[in-house]
Amino acid sequence: MTDSSTTPAGLRTGTWILDPAGSSVRLTHKTMWGAATVKGAFATVGGTGELAPDGSAHGTLTVEAASVGTGNSQRDTHLKSAEFFDAAAHPAIVFTAHRVIAGADGALTVDGELTVRGTTRPLALTGRADTAAPDAVVLTVEAVVDRADFGLTWNRLGMIKGPATISVTGRFTHAG
Template sequence: MADAADTARTPVSPSAIEAGRWILDPAGSTVRVRHKTFWGLATVSGRFTAVNGEGEVLADGSARGSLTIDAASLDTRNPKRDAHLRNADFLDTDHHPEITVAVSGAVPGEGATVAVDGELTVLGRTRPLSFTARLTEATADTATLTADVEIDRTGFGMTWNRLGMMTGAAALTVTARFIRR
């Protein structure tokens, strides 16, 4: 016979996620970034270590919410590179300390997919953002979404590119674990 703790961990269908307020669990969430450099020969990888957010699941099963990333928390395991990424050539964290994702609609799709629409704000510039996330955990008290998103940094004014070393979009992998409030 299952006890109450086992029942709370039993996965439920995405449509069974109850309406209400949810908060991001920073300990169970990550935002990783990768970008090709040195003319595509090397990939710089890092992660933002400070992220928070909240959301609301509506009665129809759709959701909305926000994710806020501390731009200065980017860690690529190279302090000199991190300092450069925080300066005005890239994230300009002195003037723009946060990167935000405002989700206006997240609608369950087929299987464990979720269609997400909203806006991304970087360096004070807001652009539309749409992507498909995967529901990787769904219990009565937790829901975890994972998404791979490509971002064209030049659309936000990050045009530094010495000798054409940086090509293509930055790839972000976001794992957002929400807990029922």
């Protein structure tokens, strides 16, 4: 049974479901020795969250590794291969939010863990609650991720430089 009370921010407590059509998970990464930026997105995303009466929240965001798309089919095939995401052996990339802290003016800090290729590491996201109504909320968060932390070390001729930036826009609706 879902609780129908609201938090101090006016959001309904209980279970929230990610709306895939209103959500996106995007990545950007420098390549060609830092001269070019590769941009991509994951087409298949899902998730749930739980909001308690005290305003505390936790949840899970899952992306299908094989749904990565950069606009270059050869690169996409390589990203899905064992040299990068290894989508056949590790089909899901999962972020588990253990704590969401809402600050002034919609600012958010989300503490959790990211699992890629079977490796889990702590990850903090910062962002905003862009739209909030009792039954729908849009959260926009961003994180910088070092792909080597997850075993993504392929780097022919040192072409890939620095960390990747992951940007998430998640529209959640109350499960009612």
